[in-house]
Amino acid sequence: MGAHEMVDRIRAEAKEEGERILTEARVEAQERLAEVQRELNTQRKQFVEAEERKGAEEKDRIVRAARQQARRLKWAAEEELINTAFDNALDRLKTVKRSGFKGKSYADILAGLIKESAVSIAGGGGAGGAGAGAAMEVLLSEEDVKANYVDQPRLAKVAKELSAEAGVDGKLSLSNHRLKSAGGVLVRRTDGKIEVNNTFEQRMTRFSTSLREEIVKTLFAKTAS
């Protein structure tokens, strides 16, 4: 082999080697890019899935809050209606004092409350009760006393009826003390040991829970959902 041929061969081999390592580098670069692209695609897919989950959770949160607010709106409206019923009932008390209720005069209504209180004081069991035979006094509001709904003769009549109807014997007298109340009565033993408060405010408080349930049933009878 001559020197020229050797030089040509050296050149050719160098060129070939150069092209080989260049091609290899290009392939390697393409592979690296493809690998990175694959990783980024996977990462993007996972990212989108996670963000979709987060988004769906946020949407659920908004919807849950809206449903809660809707329930609050309905609850507030129901409360408003119930309170309106209570307010109207209290307003009607003035009319009841003038015109009575369900055919009963206010005086009759007070007499009924006095009887109910006296029976409670007597222990509900008539002659054998704790308050049986005790002297009791009846307290009224200033307004009701002035209107003379209940006087001593009336109390004597109530006492008689109590004895006949419930077996509760006892003397009833009108107290000099006055109630700060819209109406109703407070009956207590004169020794002060037992008292039954049947003022409208107390009755309202006492019956409010069971009364509310009945009012809800009545008010929302056809509209309950």
Next chain:
Amino acid sequence: MAVEALRLIRGGEEEGRKVLEEARAKITAIQADTDEEIKRLKEQAREDEKRLAAEIAARYTAAGKKEEDAILQAARAEVEKLKTATKSNLDRAVELILARLLGVR
């Protein structure tokens, strides 16, 4: 003659070395370009993620708000319906309260 031959061969070897050096320089450039491209792709992916996150969040929030509006609108309508429907029952409820309050059956 032999000296000339050696000079030629050395020249050839030198050329070959240069060819390989050039190839290696190109490889270095290819690698640098690849690194740069990878960096660009990752940066673009980060930007895409920010944009996608905002788009997805906005889409779900809008859907949630739409449903929220519908729920609240329905609730308000239901409340109005309730108020109208209970008007006729209000007097009965008042009677009930009074009956209990006054102890009248």
